[in-house]
């Protein structure tokens with residue numbers, strides 16, 4: 001079977017590549033665990049200084065696998081999603097992302113935990129949790145309003161408006177938009193620059209810059225995970241998932 005997450009090490013950077021192109025890199029339990037394993041390796045190994053997460057050249061990720069969500073499941077505790085969501089906000093070393101094509105759901109919200117984000121013009125972001133009868137996750141209910149303001153966040157989280165790479169740059173969600181044949185190399189070059197900086201200073205800077213939101217983030221993420229897991233089992237989500245696979249519009253009128 002093809003490995004759904006590939007890792008490679010270059011000059012102190014661990015590159016984490018999502019590799020399930022036929023399903024738009026939709027994240028399975030195996031993939032969440034693969035990413036978490038790589039992030040754990042980054043934290044443990046002194047010779048590793050920076051993580052870089054990317055997808056296939058024209059797709060970052062379509063978010064959580066909806067077949068898995070249809071089976072119910074959980075994003076709390078020891079589930080693979082829960083493990084990933086517990087790992088990414090407390091990383092002490094920098095994480096860089098390189099994004100092209102769809103970055104849906106957690107494909108966008110994980111970027112709020114990254115330290116540098118580079119995108120190609122074809123990147124398309126969306127957080128469709130409410131469209132799916134769910135609620136915001138991965139700390140996005142706190143981090144997004146902080147970053148873009150409450151009213152903009154309402155458009156993105158409640159109306160689930162999709163947005164382009166340029167719009168993401170304007171909102172501060174990505175650092176820069178680069179041509180499709182350059183965005184991955186640029187992200188890697190920037191990751192390698194970070195990897196050459198003094199590591200204790202980098203870790204101190206990250207800790208200090210994230211400190212103000214860290215405590216609040218913990219309790220917000222616990223509440224998000226509780227509600228989200230409850231809603232996964234609800235009628236609105238079941239209708240939304242069925243509609244996706246039946247390629248029709250969901251009907252929420254009966255709820």
Ligand code: COA
Pocket residue numbers: 022023024026027061062063064065066067102104105106128129132
């Ligand atoms: N979970 C499971 N399968 C998914 C998926 C997901 N999140 N996203 C895409 N796929 C599958 C499709 O079912 C399709 O499978 P098939 O070829 O067996 O029919 C394949 O990946 C290609 O997807 P498709 O929708 O045909 O590609 P597209 O280029 O037209 O659209 C997206 C790409 C990402 C815009 C669209 O697939 C999409 O909206 N996906 C769902 C995103 C989502 O709601 N994620 C959950 C967030 S919480």
